Amino acid sequence: MDEDIVLQIRQTVRQLCENFPGNYWQQKDRDRDYPTEFVEALTEASLLSSLIPEQYGGAGLPLSVASAILEEIHANGCNGAACHAQMYTMGTLLRHGSEEQRQAYLPGIASGELRLQAFGVTEPTAGTDTTSIATTAVRDGDEYVVNGQKVWTSRAEYSDLMILLARTTAKDKVAKRSEGLSVFIVDMRKVVGNGMTIRPIRTMINHATTEVFFDNMRIPADSLIGEEGKGFRYILTGMNAERILIASECIGDANWFIRAASAYAREREVFGRPIGRNQGIQFPIARAYADTRAAELMVREACRLYDAGEACGAEANMSKMLASEASWAAAEMCLQTHGGFGFAEEYDVERKFRETRLYQIAPISTNLVLSFLAEHELDLPRSY
């Protein structure tokens, strides 16, 4: 990708973010309100459709550009979590859907007319053990009947469509636990209040996350994506992109914390001199900077492999783990640098501190990344 184009896109994102300063996010956070205006601005600037191929109305850009967009959003104090899934959730449809499904949905997603930013995988009892999900979809004539429950389905209230994972063949009737799971594209506009119930979950951050209940929810049989029973593999293929993009947001957060801490350390005077003159303040900032630059190299490498169509499972996972740890360490450093003022809402440190913590847990927790590396990169026995 031409470096000049990436720089231009970064500049566009920076300018857009200037219209959404700290007090905009503070108010949204206080009210647990969805940042509609911010999402609309990103949509109008065609920034959320960057990964959709041009033939379906998107920009057809590589993942490295989407990574730069999300990094820049976070580095400028904003939060892409309200809509980042609009960028990549469509990947399941793009890669595994029929041409008819792609034509039916992708142009609307690209224009922003349709929101596909709800991803229903996690369930309360299964947790990370996805193949143990209990939500079922049973074929009945021209329909599937869905029963069960999802949890942490973020942005469900602000989405028209949902990518849903459900079991279509019971676990004891398949050779491998990963078989018998299927993926559906659900038109939520038709089923909310008619088999689907959404309940918001209030959390420590403003994340519009929910639990979703399915009670004999009927969806057309052609909502199935790809082949019945192959859904687990389809979901897995989208996870590398998601992990790399979340890692990019973490790099943006870390850079925001480092910049905020450095600025404060230069200005704040205690004992008659800037606190930044003390190595006890300088060194944690310098260490956060070094850790962030190192994690950023892994994110770039993961993007490079992904865009070249090469295997990048290890790099995607390592990016997510290293970047989320770097952003959390930077958050801790930034709060400490600000002393008591770090707790004041108006500095945004406490909000971003809470927000960036999520990424050591979602979309995948650190232990599971380590298990993946141990098993697949180091040939150690599977631990679960």
Ligand SMILES: Cc1cc2nc3c(=O)[nH]c(=O)nc-3n(C[C@H](O)[C@H](O)[C@H](O)COP(=O)(O)OP(=O)(O)OC[C@H]3O[C@@H](n4cnc5c(N)ncnc54)[C@H](O)[C@@H]3O)c2cc1C
């Ligand atoms: C705000 C938020 C938004 C989210 N958005 C979505 C969404 O839109 N769609 C969606 O499908 N999901 C979403 N999630 C779910 C998220 O992906 C999961 O929370 C995450 O994958 C961890 O799963 P869990 O919470 O079930 O933890 P559990 O699986 O219950 O694990 C709990 C802890 O035990 C550890 N653990 C579990 N098994 C092992 C093991 N074998 N070895 C070592 N340690 C282990 C985990 O690492 C974790 O630290 C969201 C979560 C949050 C909090």
